[in-house]
Every structure is written in structure tokens, then in C-alpha cells.
Amino acid sequence: MYRFNYHKPDDMAAAQQMMADAEDGVYLSGGMTLIPTLKARLASPTDVIDLSGLALSGIELADDSLTIGALTLHSEVAAGNEILSLSNLALAIGDAQVRNRGTIGGSIANSDPGADYPAAVVALGATINTTAGAIDADDYFQGLFETALKPGAIVTSVTFPLPGRAAYEKFPNPASRYAVVGVMVAETNGDVRVGVTGAGPCAYRQRNFEQALADNFSVAALDGLEVDYTEFNSDIHASAEYRGHLVGVMARRAVAQII
Amino acid sequence: MEISLTVNGTEHTTDVPDNSLLVEIIRERLNLTGTHVGCDTSQCGACTIHMNGRSVKSCTVLAGQADGADITTIEGIGTVDALHPMQEAFRENHALQCGFCTPGMIMSAIDLVEKGKPLDERSVREGLEGNLCRCTGYHNIVKAVLDAQDKM
Numbered sequence: 001m002y003r004f005n006y007h008k009p010d011d012m013a014a015a016q017q018m019m020a021d022a023e024d025g026v027y028l029s030g031g032m033t034l035i036p037t038l039k040a041r042l043a044s045p046t047d048v049i050d051l052s053g054l055a056l057s058g059i060e061l062a063d064d065s066l067t068i069g070a071l072t073l074h075s076e077v078a079a080g081n082e083i084l085s086l087s088n089l090a091l092a093i094g095d096a097q098v099r100n101r102g103t104i105g106g107s108i109a110n111s112d113p114g115a116d117y118p119a120a121v122v123a124l125g126a127t128i129n130t131t132a133g134a135i136d137a138d139d140y141f142q143g144l145f146e147t148a149l150k151p152g153a154i155v156t157s158v159t160f161p162l163p164g165r166a167a168y169e170k171f172p173n174p175a176s177r178y179a180v181v182g183v184m185v186a187e188t189n190g191d192v193r194v195g196v197t198g199a200g201p202c203a204y205r206q207r208n209f210e211q212a213l214a215d216n217f218s219v220a221a222l223d224g225l226e227v228d229y230t231e232f233n234s235d236i237h238a239s240a241e242y243r244g245h246l247v248g249v250m251a252r253r254a255v256a257q258i259i
Numbered sequence: 260m261e262i263s264l265t266v267n268g269t270e271h272t273t274d275v276p277d278n279s280l281l282v283e284i285i286r287e288r289l290n291l292t293g294t295h296v297g298c299d300t301s302q303c304g305a306c307t308i309h310m311n312g313r314s315v316k317s318c319t320v321l322a323g324q325a326d327g328a329d330i331t332t333i334e335g336i337g338t339v340d341a342l343h344p345m346q347e348a349f350r351e352n353h354a355l356q357c358g359f360c361t362p363g364m365i366m367s368a369i370d371l372v373e374k375g376k377p378l379d380e381r382s383v384r385e386g387l388e389g390n391l392c393r394c395t396g397y398h399n400i401v402k403a404v405l406d407a408q409d410k411m
Contacts, residue, residue, distance in 0.1 A: 002278070003276070004277060005277055006260060006277035006278070006321060006323040008324075008326070031319060031321065032301070035280075035301070035319045036300055036301055038278075039299065039300070040300075048277075050323060050324060052324060095304070095390075096314055096370070096371065096386055097307055097314050097316045097389045098316075100313040100314055100315050101316075101319070175302070176302075177388070
């Protein structure tokens with residue numbers, strides 16, 4: 001690892017000041033992506049600002065939503081809450097040790113194309129709460145590792161509206177457990193949202209699936225629907241065309257779970 | 260920077276470079292070399308320890324992140340004369356060959372059993388997904404963990 005200065009601020013204001021003062025700073029949450037990146041010398045920040053001293057952990061239930069603090073561990077979300085599909089998603093992230101360190105805020109701030117949480121953020125229509133205001137799920141993911149998060153801003157929590165019914169299905173890379181493709185289908189009062197991760201540069205909504213399911217919430221409703229894979233990821237694990245195929249398969253499996 | 264951490268019940272305060280890893284502190288400062296570094300890319304799990312009661316990969320934790328933490332390593336769970344039930348089960352079931360992955364396997368397996376959910380073969384295999392073994396084919400490791408869950 002390149003040398004860097006390590007900081008552990010006690011409060012939000014101090015953390016943001018450290019970022020402002022740093023020549024090339026980076027926030028550290030659980031570190032499950034950032035630390036391997038630093039070790040592989042794929043990044044060389046001058047300052048690493050560890051957010052673990054901030055009080056941003058915990059799950060809070062309101063009348064019609066669930067708010068999860070940014071520092072809440074995957075294992076804590078996986079342990080169970082009012083959104084079963086979200087617990088199941090968290091339980092399928094990485095392995096036990098990764099789930100014991102990785103956080104929802106870190107995952108969403110990083111926006112890895114193969115991360116699981118972004119599918120839920122998009123499908124459940126979540127709100128990303130940050131130190132620079134709230135961002136709607138539909139505006140948040142903008143590209144490969146690119147989000148609407150403002151420079152220096154910190155994700156503080158994510159608010160998920162409680163869905164009527166929802167399910168997540170993924171085709172995991174057997175070694176890393178990252179999603180080759182992951183799809184969450186959510187239905188609330190007739191409104192259907194389909195969030196896809198792993199396939200493209202960032203999470204997105206599969207709108208033609210949503211329309212078909214809104215008309216007829218069944219596995220068969222998805223038969224023969226096209227997925228435009230021209231901009232999809234292609235790597236040693238799966239071609240863009242294969243990922244396009246998997247979007248349909250995972251969506252059908254998710255629907256089958258909840259009808 | 261100076262960090263303080265409790266390792267196997269003993270408190271240590273030590274001055275470390277900002278970019279040091281927890282596993283480096285455990286192995287090179289405290290000379291607790293039972294915790295192994297296998298892949299150094301957070302895949303193999305040979306470096307698994309318990310940090311504040313949870314299994315974590317110590318090659319992917321910065322020393323600063325462990326400041327104030329309560330750490331248990333493989334040296335802290337049993338002695339040669341009085342093995343931990345999980346260590347005993349690994350011995351009884353021939354759950355190791357070269358032994359390199361064993362400290363991490365045992366630390367993960369203890370956390371898995373201590374979570375308290377009843378385990379079957381599938382849940383043990385899923386629970387140990389973060390630990391790689393290149394000798395045994397896992398069969399006897401799974402057997403050992405199932406054996407140990409009744410004795411812990």
C-alpha cells in the first residue's frame with residue numbers, strides 16, 4: 001500500500017473539514033472495497049478519513065418506511081427487519097466476514113456495478129440521505145462508480161418505503177459472490193418497479209418489465225420481452241448478451257417468489 | 260499513530276504507521292503468528308480473527324480501525340492441554356491436512372456456531388464461504404463443525 005494519513009473524526013463536521021483540507025482525500029466506511037483497492041495500488045489517496053466514529057448505525061422503522069443508517073453492517077441488515085427481501089439481499093452479499101465489516105452506506109457511495117444494494121435502492125424507490133441533502137433513487141446512480149453524491153458529502157442513511165411485496169434474485173459470481181446480474185422486483189398498490197444490478201455500468205430500472213408486470217403480475221408476463229444489452233458489461237465472467245439473458249431469468253425467478 | 264487494543268485479554272498500546280494492517284500488528288508486533296496471511300486480497304480467510312465478537316478478515320482492516328477493539332486470535336481460544344471444542348473436533352475428524360487455512364477456518368466456524376442457529380451441512384458450507392481450503396475438499400471440515408456444535 002502507498003503511504004497515506006489516517007484520520008478518525010468524532011463528528012460529521014470534523015470529517016468534512018478533514019476532507020476539505022486533504023489534498024486527495026477518501027472516506028472509509030467498512031473498507032471491504034477500499035482497502036483491497038489501496039492494497040492493489042489502484043488508488044493512492046493522501047488521506048483516508050475513517051467514518052466509523054460517527055453515529056450513523058442502526059435501523060429505524062416509521063409508519064411506511066425503514067431507515068437504515070449508513071454504517072449499518074450487512075450482517076445487521078441480514079439479521080432481519082421489516083423488509084424481508086432486503087434482509088435476504090444482505091445475507092447474499094460476499095461472505096460472513098465481509099458482511100461483518102461492509103456497510104450499506106459504503107456500498108451505495110461506491111456504486112460498484114456488481115454490488116447488490118443498488119438493485120434494492122432502485123426497485124424500492126429509496127431516498128439516499130446525505131450531508132448535502134436527500135437524493136431520489138432514480139437520480140442517484142449515474143454511471144460506472146458514478147453517483148449524484150456531491151464532492152465531500154457523506155451518505156448518512158437510506159430510507160426504503162415498505163413495499164407490498166418484493167423479492168431479490170441474483171446470479172452470483174461463484175468466487176467473489178458479486179452479482180453477475182441481480183434483479184429486485186417490488187410491487188406496491190399496483191405500482192411495479194424492477195431494479196437491475198450487475199448488468200450495466202450502474203443499477204437501473206427495467207421499464208418494459210415494470211409495464212408488463214403492472215398489467216399482469218405473473219412470470220409469463222415477462223416472456224419474450226427484450227433487454228437492450230448493447231451498453232452492458234462484458235468480462236471474463238459473462239458477455240453482455242449473456243447478462244441480458246440473465247436479467248430476464250432473474251426477474252422471472254423474483255416474480256415466482258412472490259406470486 | 261498510537262493505537263490501543265485488547266488481544267486475547269491483554270491490552271496493548273503500540274505506535275504504528277498509518278497504513279498498517281491489523282494482521283501486521285497481530286503477527287509482527289505481537290508475534291501471534293497463528294493468524295495467517297494467505298491471499299492478502301480478502302478472499303481466502305486464513306487471517307480471520309474475532310473483532311468485538313464478529314469474525315473479520317484481519318488483512319482487510321486498518322490498524323487504526325481496530326483502535327479500542329477487543330480482538331481474539333487462534334491463540335486465545337484454547338491451549339495445547341485444553342483445546343477449544345472446535346479445535347478438538349477438527350483433530351477428531353481429520354479436518355486439516357497442511358493446516359494453513361485451519362486457524363481462519365476455526366475462527367470462522369466458532370463465530371458461525373456461536374450465532375446460535377442450528378446448522379446443517381448446507382448452512383455450514385454457506386457459513387464458511389469466506390474461507391478457502393486447498394487440501395481437504397471441505398468434507399471433513401463440515402463434519403468437524405457439525406460435530407463441534409453439539410459440544411460448544
